[in-house]
Amino acid sequence: MLKSRMTRDDGRAPEEIRRRNLGALLRHVHLHGPLSRAALGTRTGLNRSTIMALTADLAAAGLVRESGLSSTGRAGRPSVVVRPESERVHVLAFDVAVDRLAAARVGLGGTIIDRRDAVRSRAGADLDVVVGVLAELGRELRDGTPPDSVCVGVGASYCGMIRPSDGMVRFGPDMGWVDQAFGAELGRRLGLDLPVLVGNEAHLGAMAEHQRGAGVGVRNLIYLHGDVGVGGGIIVDGELLDGDAGYGAELGHMMVNPYDGRPCGCGSRGCLEAEVGERALLDAADRPAGLIGREAVRAVVDAADHGDPAARDALRRIGDWLGIGVANLINLFNPGLVVFGGMLRDVYRGSAAQVRARIAENVLPVSRERVQLSVSTLGDDATLVGAAELAFAALLADPLAGARPGSSPAAAPPVTHPAG
Amino acid sequence: MLKSRMTRDDGRAPEEIRRRNLGALLRHVHLHGPLSRAALGTRTGLNRSTIMALTADLAAAGLVRESGLSSTGRAGRPSVVVRPESERVHVLAFDVAVDRLAAARVGLGGTIIDRRDAVRSRAGADLDVVVGVLAELGRELRDGTPPDSVCVGVGASYCGMIRPSDGMVRFGPDMGWVDQAFGAELGRRLGLDLPVLVGNEAHLGAMAEHQRGAGVGVRNLIYLHGDVGVGGGIIVDGELLDGDAGYGAELGHMMVNPYDGRPCGCGSRGCLEAEVGERALLDAADRPAGLIGREAVRAVVDAADHGDPAARDALRRIGDWLGIGVANLINLFNPGLVVFGGMLRDVYRGSAAQVRARIAENVLPVSRERVQLSVSTLGDDATLVGAAELAFAALLADPLAGARPGSSPAAAPPVTHPAG
The missing domain is CATH 1.10.10 (Arc Repressor Mutant, subunit A)
Incomplete structure (x- = not known):
């Protein structure tokens, strides 16, 4: 691969190598x-x-x-x-989605050990209310935690644009939030003396699919996440594309329809989100304005499956816009895989032919030689799983420091082994 | 920054650390x-x-x-x-552009020591003819090279889609090339016993601007390169975005005009390239079909500067499409800088107001907080400079191995110093 090589200086000390090796093994x-x-x-x-x-x-x-011994499968000694x-070391993960709030205790290894869900009204909710509910869910999870279990991090997924440094919600269109100190406030209310790392839901969904879902082993991946809006998470050469300030991959606001585009929540018109989001599909299928949500989307796709002409026509139109958007993204990123998550799982199921037709028509031949399309395999848990991974990141970067949070009652003993 | 951390294993041996440190210093x-x-x-x-x-x-x-001594500018000993x-260590760089062929001998440090240019007809030319001209330019450069100078690499820029592994031109629309073994053939004709590394012109232009031009120090950068077509090079977190197979950043084939788009060289319609490329501008300004090239573009921009209504109107229309494309890219990449290169330097000069208006209208506020726009500072040499950097990459990755090409008459002596 052609890479610019001027940016990395790698004068690493032995302690740093040991730390990285520990992190690699634990990971x-x-x-x-x-x-x-x-x-x-x-x-x-x-x-x-x-x-x-x-x-x-x-x-x-x-x-x-x-513990135990495993045969290596080759001649030779069995190996420890x-x-x-997973029970002793855990994180707390939170998910603020369009119509639910969720919290989970996730063990090292990625197992969801315990979880709580709450339905959320789509009406705007203020920071205090949302954080209050999440803190209560967190308390319930903590109450069920064995006393010797250590919480090593807290992560949260939010359906909006997040400043990574402090978990500030810069723009949360679904809830009408602008510059709300979500991460800091949730951290304060949880009272665990741990920072709350916050990520955009589609970024975290992309990481989760890359690490544990449809995209394991794929180095270049595009994840489209649909709800009311359409967000994106893009993995470039194994790393999340976050851009200069963390706001990258806003593929829902790629303009695809400049002439008579539908109005978008961002104030513009003709954005991909405006043309393929939940409301676009329900309007195209002539569903009443009051009908919203994942079930309503699924009903349109099911109706199309059963031959309903209006639903089929709606999916054809939405699928064409989705195909234009996906084709543009494939031309830009030359990815190995495109993953459809959130309600776009259902939309893609009902419009795969249109999406594929646009790819065949609009993507340069060499860029479509190898690209695969898939629905999310983690489903509605993708964002929550991504939030847990975010919470584990510090531990995996520096396992021995990360295992000793100041607040933990079960701090690890000092390590005296020589460097490996 | 939020990063997925599962992909890098860093168990590095001391020799590798030494190699990287040597590379970092030389870089x-x-x-x-x-x-x-x-x-x-x-x-x-x-x-x-x-x-x-x-x-x-x-x-x-x-x-x-x-040599010499430099005051460090602080109290203390002067430093060597x-x-x-730069005279002793060089690469050969080649550039196959729409209407010229160029070759240069570039010294370590990036100085163009000697160069040759040839005008190229825009009519299709077969591989043999193009490689023959380049090999002759290369021979002239070699003839002027001091006998103790070592050629450590050969790089070439090509106006099409390139397979990085072997420099195969997968698709070269301007010359009608499909799957032409350009890199291998040029290597054979040069007879230097060095592989010819080939890159897409816009990828190399982006690297050059990032390393030596408008984008020094910018970690996320988008470079748009215009000629007959429009190509792109995108730097993500300091690295070139190449995608799964090296064909990333084909931003010229982002569809911006799905309704009544102009036909594009790729076979589709309404691509950014079709709406803002050279022909789109010249048609919009009612220039005769026979008038082509960089000078014709510049004449339109100059006419607009002097108040010509048709030229001003043409630039307004083209600038609006360019603005839509750039706004989409900013939403996707949250870059620190967008650079306009090739003939888009002139187009941007004549339509900056339209581009900026689209950014104000279509980019999410948090993503436009810090983005800057600039024309290429390397100008027409951006691609040639990028080709030279590609040729230096192996040396910089492993300086002591790279300084000893098998064919070199001035092979470096074995190194016996202990590891640093």
């Missing part, structure tokens, strides 16, 4: 589940004695458990299996 | 010119003795020269200055 176990030391060696390229020293450090910090301490 | 000197050892220490974070050992290795390999061996 493998976190993402792929129990692995033998031999398998970890194969995946990381580290030698046997280094792996032993590092996994011993991770075990001493209470992050993994070494390294498992994530 | 600093290559991009920023002569620097004192003290300044290199500040920029890389490496300590004084490590810098001394590493720059001694680079000097022994004939890549840098250590490290200069790139």
Whole structure:
């Protein structure tokens, strides 16, 4: 691959290498589940004695458990299996979506151990109300947590534009929020002495699909997330595209219909979101204005499946706009995979032929040679899973520091093993 | 910044660290010119003795020269200055553009030491003819090269879609090329026993502007390159966006006008390229069909400057489409800078008001808070400079290996210094 190479200086100290190796090992176990030391060696390229020293450090910090023996599948000694301490080490994850609030306790390894959901009215809600509900859900989760379990992070997904540095909601059109200190306020109300990391829902959905869903192993991926609006998360060469300030991938506001576009919530017209969002589909299918939500979208797609002409026509029109948008994105990103999430799962199910026709017509041949299309495999949990991954990021970047939050009653002992 | 962190395993061996540190030092000197050892220490974070050992290795390999003393500007000892061996170490760079062929000998440090240009007819030309002309230009450059100068790489820019692995032109619409083995053939004809690395012209223009032009220090940058067609190069977090197979950033084929779009060279209609390319402007300004080229574009912009109503109207219309395209890109990439190159320099000069109006109307407020617009500062040399950087990449990635090409008469001596 052609890369500009001027930007990375890699003068790394041994402690940093050790930290990265610890992080790499823990990340493998976190993402792929129990692995033998031999398998970890194969995946990381580290030698046997280094792996032993590092996994011993991770075990001493209470992050993994070494037990049992696994046959390596080759001739040779069976290898100790390294498992994530999923019950002992957890994060809290929150999801503020268009019509629900959700919270979960997610164990190291990615298991949702406990969860709470609350229906949310679509009417604007002020920060205080939303944070109050989330804090209460969080309290319920904490009440059910075993006393020796350590909370190592808190993440939240929000349906709007987020400043990554402090979790400020810069623009949350569904709730009418502008510059609301959501992350800071939720952190204060939770009282865990941990920062609340907040991400845009589609960014987090993209990360989740990339790490645990339809896009595992795909280095360039586009995730389209539909609800009332349409958001996007884009993975470029394995990393989330966030742009200069964290506001990248607003693909819902790519203008596709400059002439007689529908008005968009952003104040413009003809944005992809205005042409393929929930209201566009329901209007095209002549559904009454009061009918909203995921079930209403699904009913249109089901009706089309059963031959309803208005529903079929509506999906054809919406699918054509969706296809134009997706074709543009494929020309721009040359991705390996496009994933449809949120209500766009249903829309894509009902309009795949139109989307594919636009790709065939509008994408440059060499860019469509290998691209695949898929619906989200994590479904409605994609954003919540992404929020949990965000919360685990600090631990995975520096496992021994991350396992010792100041507030934790079960702080890990100091580690005295030599560097691996 | 919010990043997915699961993809990088960093178990690096000491030799790799040394290689990276050598590369980082050489890259600093290559991009920023002569620097004192003290300044290199500040920029890389490496300590004084490590810098001394590493720059001694680079000097022994004939890549840098250590000489003179520079005051560090602070109290303390003056520091030895490290200069790139620009005369001794060079690459050959080639540029196949719509209406010219160019070749240059570029010294380490980025200086164009010698160059040759040939006018190219826009009529289709077959591979053999083009490669023959380039090889002849290359021979002339070699004839003028001092005998102790080492050619460490060859790079070429091509106005089409390129497979990075082997420099195959997958699609070159201006010349009617499909799957032409340009890189391999040019390598064979040059007979230097060096691979020819080929990049898309707009990708290379983006890299050049990022490293040496309008975008130095900007981590997220969009470069639009206009000629007959419109290409793009996009820098995401300091790296070129190339996509799964190297065909990313084809922003000229973003559809902006789905209703009554002009036909595009790709076979589709309403692509950005069809609406803002050279022919769109000349048609909008009622210029005769036979009038083509950069001068014709400039004449329209100059006429508009002098108040010509048809030219002003044409630029308003073209500028509006350009603005829609740029607004979409800003919503997608949240860049710090958008750079207009090729003939879009002139178009932007004549239509900045329209472009800015579209950004104000269509870009989400938080994404337009910091974005800047600029014309290319490298001008027509952007693609050639980018081709040279591509040719230097292997040397900068592994300076001591890269300084010893098999074919070189001035191979560097083996290096026996201990690792830094």
